[in-house]
Each structure stands twice: as C-alpha cells, then as structure tokens.
Amino acid sequence: MKLHVSPDTFPPRGHEAKRLSIVDSAAAVFCREGFAGANIDLIAAEAGVSRQTIYNHHGDKEKLFVAVVRDLTERCNVGIFATIATFPDQPKDLEADLIGFAVRLNQNCICSRDGKFLRKLIQTEGERYPELFAEWREQGPGRTWPAIAARFARLAYGGYLAIEDPDVAARQFLGLVNAELQTTFMLGGSPREDEVVQSATNGVRTFLRAFGKRRSAVSVEKQTALAGA
Amino acid sequence: MKLHVSPDTFPPRGHEAKRLSIVDSAAAVFCREGFAGANIDLIAAEAGVSRQTIYNHHGDKEKLFVAVVRDLTERCNVGIFATIATFPDQPKDLEADLIGFAVRLNQNCICSRDGKFLRKLIQTEGERYPELFAEWREQGPGRTWPAIAARFARLAYGGYLAIEDPDVAARQFLGLVNAELQTTFMLGGSPREDEVVQSATNGVRTFLRAFGKRRSAVSVEKQTALAGA
DNA sequence: GACGAATTAGACAAGACTGTCTAAATTTGT
DNA sequence: ACAAATTTAGACAGTCTTGTCTAATTCGTC
Structure with a gap:
C-alpha cells in the first residue's frame, strides 16, 4: 500500500512475522477443533498476539480460514x-x-x-x-x-x-x-x-x-x- | 423399563423408529457441520422430531455423538x-x-x-x-x-x-x-x-x-x- | 372412549463466541 | 529521540447454542 521510500518491505518487519505466526496457529486450531469449533481468542493466544491484531490482518474468521488454506497449499x-x-x-x-x-x-x-x-x-x-x-x-x-x-x-x-x-x-x-x-x-x-x-x-x-x-x-x-x- | 405385558417390544412401536430417525439425521448433520457446528435444533428438524425428544432419548450432545458412531460402526x-x-x-x-x-x-x-x-x-x-x-x-x-x-x-x-x-x-x-x-x-x-x-x-x-x-x-x-x- | 406414556412447542437461564470500539502502550523508521 | 503506525487489553452489544422446564397435545392400547 505505502511505497514512498523502501521498495523492499513496505510494512514494518514484525508485521509479516506476526501474519505468519497467526496463520500457523490458526492452521493448528482449525485442524484440532474444526472451523466452527475454532476459537479466535485461542488462536490469538497460541500465536502470541491480541485478538484485535488478527482482525486487523485478516478481517474475519472466514477470510482467515481461506488464507490458511491458500498458504498451506x-x-x-x-x-x-x-x-x-x-x-x-x-x-x-x-x-x-x-x-x-x-x-x-x-x-x-x-x-x-x-x-x-x-x-x-x-x-x-x-x-x-x-x-x-x-x-x-x-x-x-x-x-x-x-x-x-x-x-x-x-x-x-x-x-x-x-x-x-x-x-x-x-x-x-x-x-x-x-x-x-x-x-x-x-x-x-x-x-x-x-x-x-x-x-x-x-x-x-x-x-x-x-x-x-x-x-x-x-x-x-x-x-x-x-x-x- | 416397563415390561408388564408384551415381552416383545416394551416401548411403543414408534419409539424405536424415532430413535433411528434421530441417529440418521444426527449422522448427516455431524458430518456436514462437524461436532461443534452441529446444531441440535437442526438435527431435530431433519429428523422430524422435537428437540426435547432428542434429549429424552440420548441425554446430551456428546452421548448422541457416541451413539451415532457406535451405530455406524x-x-x-x-x-x-x-x-x-x-x-x-x-x-x-x-x-x-x-x-x-x-x-x-x-x-x-x-x-x-x-x-x-x-x-x-x-x-x-x-x-x-x-x-x-x-x-x-x-x-x-x-x-x-x-x-x-x-x-x-x-x-x-x-x-x-x-x-x-x-x-x-x-x-x-x-x-x-x-x-x-x-x-x-x-x-x-x-x-x-x-x-x-x-x-x-x-x-x-x-x-x-x-x-x-x-x-x-x-x-x-x-x-x-x-x-x- | 379412556387411560397412561410419549411427544410437542415454546419459553427460559446460563454461557460462549464474534466482531467492534477505545484508549493506552509499544514498536518502527528516521 | 521523535512521530507514525501498529499492537494491546479490556469492555461491549448482539447473536447463538445448550440443556431444562412446563403445559398442552398426540399416540398406542385396552
């Protein structure tokens, strides 16, 4: 989105790391509990981020799920x-x-x-x-x-x-x-x-x-x- | 439970039929939605019985699930x-x-x-x-x-x-x-x-x-x- | 037709979860 | 060290679900 100076990594460095961590934890929880049983709070806790951060990154539960499948594939x-x-x-x-x-x-x-x-x-x-x-x-x-x-x-x-x-x-x-x-x-x-x-x-x-x-x-x-x- | 006259089928005839119908619908819904996502009201509706009847027959959701797996096996x-x-x-x-x-x-x-x-x-x-x-x-x-x-x-x-x-x-x-x-x-x-x-x-x-x-x-x-x- | 057992509809409390919001704290790049 | 962006904790409304309860109704049998 923002590309005024560094063409390499527009968002801060920790950003992508958190995204990865979220997707990883989400994959594990979705597998263990199923989509309906998966709890966003639990995913956040396992990823070591706050729930709000998940919503900032992925919007909602369903979009998060889609991101997980795409990543895994x-x-x-x-x-x-x-x-x-x-x-x-x-x-x-x-x-x-x-x-x-x-x-x-x-x-x-x-x-x-x-x-x-x-x-x-x-x-x-x-x-x-x-x-x-x-x-x-x-x-x-x-x-x-x-x-x-x-x-x-x-x-x-x-x-x-x-x-x-x-x-x-x-x-x-x-x-x-x-x-x-x-x-x-x-x-x-x-x-x-x-x-x-x-x-x-x-x-x-x-x-x-x-x-x-x-x-x-x-x-x-x-x-x-x-x-x- | 009650066995005063007919030793053949203690409960009324429709009883076992409803039990079957419940287990069948429950199997379908558990499969479609997963255990957590399965909705007792939906199972009841698909089985054509009231929710209370499911609780009368099986006690709770988990016991119903166990009954489904046993029956299917x-x-x-x-x-x-x-x-x-x-x-x-x-x-x-x-x-x-x-x-x-x-x-x-x-x-x-x-x-x-x-x-x-x-x-x-x-x-x-x-x-x-x-x-x-x-x-x-x-x-x-x-x-x-x-x-x-x-x-x-x-x-x-x-x-x-x-x-x-x-x-x-x-x-x-x-x-x-x-x-x-x-x-x-x-x-x-x-x-x-x-x-x-x-x-x-x-x-x-x-x-x-x-x-x-x-x-x-x-x-x-x-x-x-x-x-x- | 009458009796008892099973079934039904609906209300209900208690709890869980999603997604939003806010204000404070932290991190990042410069 | 500063300013912008990101993250955080927590509260919150709204929704959904489970399991219980009650009163009315239906079903099977005599």
Missing part, C-alpha cells in the same frame, strides 16, 4: 515439487531408489506438519467451501500428479519399467506405497519412520513385480512403441 | 462381512471375479451412506475421542482386515495367487483398487459407478501382474493379452 506444493526433483531418473538400484523416493514423499509432504494440516482441512471443510477447494484441486493434485506421472513415463522410456499408462502407474505407486498407513492417516496420526519405510518397501516391491523389467537391458525400440500408445 | 461391519462373504474362493475368471469383489466392496461399504459418514466422523473427530475410536479400530479394521486377508490366503493356498504375506497383499489390494479414487474420497464426494469400475479394473490388473500365476490360472490368455501389451 502453496507451502505443500513447494515441498512436493522439491521432492519430485529427487525422483530417480537414472537409478543405480531401482528398488532402493524408488523406496527412497517414496519415503521422502511421505516424510516431507504427506506426514509433514503442513501436509497433515492441509489434508485434514480438505477432509473436514472440503464440502463447505467448494470453490476454495476446487482451487486447491487445480493448484495441488492438478499440478503435482502430472509431474509425478511424467517422471514414471521417463523411467519407462528409459527402459526401466514396463508401464502403459503413466498416470495410472503414478497413482497406483502412491496407493501401494501408502497401503499400510491408511488407518493411521485416517485417524490423523503420524506413522513412525519405520512404518513408513516398511510400507514403502512392500509397496515398491509389489510395484516392481507388476511393472519391473526382469533383467532387461534397455530395449528402447519396444519402449517407444509403448510410449506412443 | 456396527452397520458398516455388517455390510463389510456380507460383502466379504461374496469373495471368490474358487474363481472361474480370477480377474473378473476380483474386479467384481472390489466394486462391491466400494459400492456397499466404502461409498455407502453409512460408510461415508463413518469415515468422515473418524477423520474429523478421531483425535478428540481417542477411546471411542480405539473401540472402532478394534471392532472395525481389527476384525475386517484379518477376514479379508484370510480370503486371499485361501486363494493363494488354492494355487490362484503367489503371495507371501496375505495381510500385506490384502492392504495392497485395497490400495490399488482405490488408487484413482483418493482425491474424490478426500473431498468427501462419491465417485461415479464407472469411475469405481475403472479404478477397480486397473487395480486388479496390476495386482494380478504382481501376484497372479502365469500358467495355472484359468484366464491366462486374457492376462497375457492385457499384461503383455
């Missing part, structure tokens, strides 16, 4: 794309590398604080804010799934996997890798590290039993024929 | 075990039969009204009522998973599948079969029938690529045609 996307960047394009040990990727995806994106919060808000309030979560769907899954599928397609093109539909394979990969964590996710808990590794290991092994190439060298000509289909 | 269990009873123990066409089972499981248990409600209540309130949902965990997954795993074990013993750990295989089966429905589930929506069938078909095909026996199974030609592509 963006932060999660950053995490997911950072993790996708570690996808093993030229694996030395396909099984081990895919397990590693699956574990990173779980730990950094799905079981992270932001990931858990976003997931729960989607589950609990998704039906009440159709347009907001339609936006999430575009920005989130709409962008990340194609990115993951593209990596699997590349792996297939490189002769490491025999998959027909990379989109299906990508979703099945995640389904397998999280197969043993569903109950924990449902109750909102965080699985222990060894559970994540266990589930990922079992999932990747099954995935490779279905899509892995026996001990093939790179038979690119057959691959290209498949990739086009 | 029990009803869902009945549905799940009925569906498990249709598991193909001696399949003519393994792929088609497993797809059929997966679709039934989805339609009758996971996407049913009760299934959706119970899942959402677990997701939204699971952390607030640890002991209640610990009970659910025992009565629900604790009983149904072993039953499903036992069926897969039998299929393996019969020579139809090559699986090492039936528990892992059972969970992976469901993970695969629902792989393409996750986003819809997350937002609380119901997938269309054709989406369920599509996801089940893709899931079962991958499952059989991993665990199916090449030779001994009946529909080998269909397998190889599809899998070999």
